[in-house]
Amino acid sequence: MRHLMSPxxxxxxxxxxxxxxxxxxxxxxxxxxxxxDGKKLATCFYEPSTRTRLSFExxxxxxxxxxxxxxxxxxxSASKGESVSDTIRMISCYADICAxxxxxxxxxxxxxxxxxxxxxxxxxxxxxxxxxxxxxxLTIRSLKGRLNNFTIGLCxxxxxxxxxxxxxxxxxxxxxxxxxxxxxxxxxxxEYITEQLKELNIPYEEVIRLEEVMPKLDLLYMTRVQQERxxxxxxxxxxxxxxxxxxxxxxxxxxxxxxLHPLPRVNEISVEVDDDPRAAYFRQVxxxxxxxxxLILTLLEIEV
Ligand code: CP
Numbered sequence: 001m002r003h004l005m006s007p008x009x010x011x012x013x014x015x016x017x018x019x020x021x022x023x024x025x026x027x028x029x030x031x032x033x034x035x036x037d038g039k040k041l042a043t044c045f046y047e048p049s050t051r052t053r054l055s056f057e058x059x060x061x062x063x064x065x066x067x068x069x070x071x072x073x074x075x076x077s078a079s080k081g082e083s084v085s086d087t088i089r090m091i092s093c094y095a096d097i098c099a100x101x102x103x104x105x106x107x108x109x110x111x112x113x114x115x116x117x118x119x120x121x122x123x124x125x126x127x128x129x130x131x132x133x134x135x136x137x138l139t140i141r142s143l144k145g146r147l148n149n150f151t152i153g154l155c156x157x158x159x160x161x162x163x164x165x166x167x168x169x170x171x172x173x174x175x176x177x178x179x180x181x182x183x184x185x186x187x188x189x190x191e192y193i194t195e196q197l198k199e200l201n202i203p204y205e206e207v208i209r210l211e212e213v214m215p216k217l218d219l220l221y222m223t224r225v226q227q228e229r230x231x232x233x234x235x236x237x238x239x240x241x242x243x244x245x246x247x248x249x250x251x252x253x254x255x256x257x258x259x260l261h262p263l264p265r266v267n268e269i270s271v272e273v274d275d276d277p278r279a280a281y282f283r284q285v286x287x288x289x290x291x292x293x294x295l296i297l298t299l300l301e302i303e304v
Contacts, residue, residue, distance in 0.1 A: 001116075001117075001118055002118060002299055003108075003112040003115070003118050003119045003120065003121075003299075004118075004119075004120045004121060004130050004131070004295065004299065005108060005109050005112065005119075005121045005128065005130065006121070006128050006130055006166070006169065007128075007130045007133040007134065007137075007166055007167075007169060007170035008169060008170070008173075009130070012173050012174070014298075015134075015137065015170075017298075018134070018291075018294045018295065018298055019137065019138050019141050019142075019291075019294070021294040021297065021298070022138050022287070022290040022291050022293065022294040023138075023142065023290070025290050025293050025294060026142075026287075026290045029062065031304060032062070032063055032293065032297075032304060033062070033063070033064055034063075034064040035063045035064060035297060035302050035304055036060060036063035036064045036065030036296065036297075036300070036302065037064040037065065038065070039060070039063075039064075039065040039066075039096045039097070039300065040060075040065060040066050040067070040068060040094065040095040040096050040097075041056060041057070041059075041060040041065060041066075041067050041068075041069075041095060041096070041097050041098070041099065041296065042067075042068050042069050042091045042094060042095035042097070042098040042099070043056055043057060043067060043068075043069030043070075043071070043098075043099050043122075044069055044070060044076070044087065044088075044091060044098055044099070044100045044101075044111075045069065045070065045071050045072065045099075045100070045101045045122065046072070046073040046076070046078060046100075046101060046102045046103060046107070047072075047073075047101050047102060047103045047123070047228075048071075048072070049071070049101055049122070049123070050264065051262075051263060051264075051285060051288060052099070052101060052122045052123060052129075052131065052132070052288075053069075053071060053099070053101070053122070055285070055288045055289045055292055056099045056120075056122065056131075056292050057069075058289050059289050059292035059293040059295075059296055060296060062289065062293055063293055063296060063297070065096075065296075068094060068095060084100075084102065084107050084110050084111050085110060085111065085113075085114045087111070088100075088111040088112075088114050088115045088119065089114055089115075091115075091117070092115050092116040092117045095117060096117055096300060097117055097118045097119075097120070097296060097299060097300060098111070098115065098117055098118070098119050098120065099119075099120045099122040099131075100119055100120070100121065100122055101122040101123045101124070102123075102124050102125070103124075103125055103228075104124065104125055105124050105125035105126065105127040106124060106127070107124055107125075108120070108121035108122070108124050109121070109124075118299040118300070120295065120299070123162060124162070125162070125229075126159075126160045126161070126162050126165075126226070126229050127162055127165065128162055128165060128166045128169075129162045129163045129166050129262070130166055131288075131291065131292055131295065132162075132163045132166060132167075132262050132288075133163070133166040133167050133169075133170045134291040134292075134294075134295060135262075135284060135287050135288035135291045135292075136163070136167050136221070136260060136262070136284065137167075137170060137171075138287045138290065138291045139260060139280060139283065139284040139287045140219065140258070140260075142287060143258060143280055143283070144218070144219075144258065147171075147174045148174040148175040148176055148177065149175065149176045149177075150176075150177060150178075150218035150219055151177075151178045151179075151180060151216055151217055151218050151219075152171065152177065152178070152179060152180070152217065152218065152219040152220075152221060153179075153180040153181075153182055153210075153213055153214075153217040153219070153220045153221065154167070154168070154179065154180070154181055154182065154189075154221045154223070155182040155183070155210055155220060155221065155222050155223065155243055155245075155268075156182075156183065156187070156222055156223035156224060156225060156242075156243055156268055157183070157187045157223050157224065157225045157226050157239075158181055158182075158183040158187055158188060158189040158190075158223070159183070159186070159187045159188060159189070159190060160187070160226040160229040160230075161223040161226060163223065163262040164189070164221070164223055165190070165193065167221065168189075168193055168197075169193075172196070172197070172200060172202055177202065178202075178203040178204065179197065179202070179203070179204040179205075180204070180205055180207065180213050180216070180217065181204060181205070181206045181207070182206075182207055182208070182209075182210050182213060182243070183206070183208070184208060184239055184242050185208070186235065186239060187225065187239060187242075188206060189206065194206075210243055210245070210249060211249060211252060214249060214250075214252035214253045214257075215252055215253065215254065217253065217254070217257050218254065218256075218257060218258075219257065219258050219260060220245070220253070220257060220258070220259050220260070221260045221261070222243070222245055222259060222260070222261045222265075222268050222269055222281075223261065223262065223268070224261075224264065224265060224266045224268055225239050225240045225242070225266070225268075227240070240266065240267065241267050241268075243268050244267055244268060244269075244270055245259065245268060245269045245270060245273055246270040246272060246273065247270070247272050247273065247276075250273055250276055250278065253278065255278075256278070257278055258278055258280045259273065259276070259278055259279050259280060259281060260280055260281055260284055261281040261284070262284075263281060263284075263285065265281070269281070
């Protein structure tokens with residue numbers, strides 16, 4: 001039995017297979033409509049979510065299965081003091097696979113050690129968000145045709161943004177990737193990541209101004225400032241609108257640069273950018289469903 005805690009739980013060959021499956025699902029949805037008949041997905045979300053929870057649910061329903069779960073700690077027995085370890089033992093009796101989001105780093109990993117069904121980390125604190133990374137990689141691979149040879153800018157809250165941490169850890173396994181980290185001083189990428197890039201001789205630079213690096217980017221990954229991880233409201237208010245991607249900044253970019261964003265967006269991408277053909281963030285959401293369908297089939301070892 002396999003769980004998914006980090007994108008590195010799959011080799012690049014396994015990821016390639018998963019992405020081929022996701023693209024086949026995209027092109028032949030009817031072929032997969034009954035693959036999970038009789039199977040149940042539990043979504044155990046101790047922290048708010050729109051995309052991850054609903055795309056997991058849509059993925060299981062598209063495969064013919066059904067869904068149970070809770071969408072907040074307050075509506076579960078966690079509010080009475082039940083531990084994650086005890087909860088997953090119950091869930092293992094009710095469902096065939098579980099997607100868990102938790103504000104504490106490592107909570108889905110604790111659940112996995114006590115679970116008799118596959119557990120997927122659907123985001124743990126500021127740590128990892130592996131299914132967002134599967135979504136991001138599938139989007140890049142599908143729209144750019146490759147997962148190597150590009151310069152990617154990551155912009156915004158690089159300190160707390162778990163999608164950024166997961167994506168970097170996945171991308172460093174592909175050839176000829178350069179990173180440009182664009183953030184205010186207070187939200188810089190954690191040192192453990194830059195240390196790893198140095199050790200692996202992977203090129204990166206850190207800048208504050210988005211405009212100065214726009215022309216060199218093949219991909220721009222925007223992120224929101226993570227209000228829920230700030231200790232101090234004043235700091236959040238000062239930093240929340242530090243970056244706003246608008247038409248003027250897009251005019252500096254390559255014609256085939258793609259803008260990605262894990263969403264939700266707050267103010268960091270102006271709505272005037274939404275109609276730009278390079279804005280890929282809503283297409284990214286659709287790829288999230290295909291990626292999660294492929295993941296469910298893979299973890300449940302269902303061959304089609
Ligand atoms: N991208 C993402 O994780 O969105 P949600 O928080 O809405 O699930």
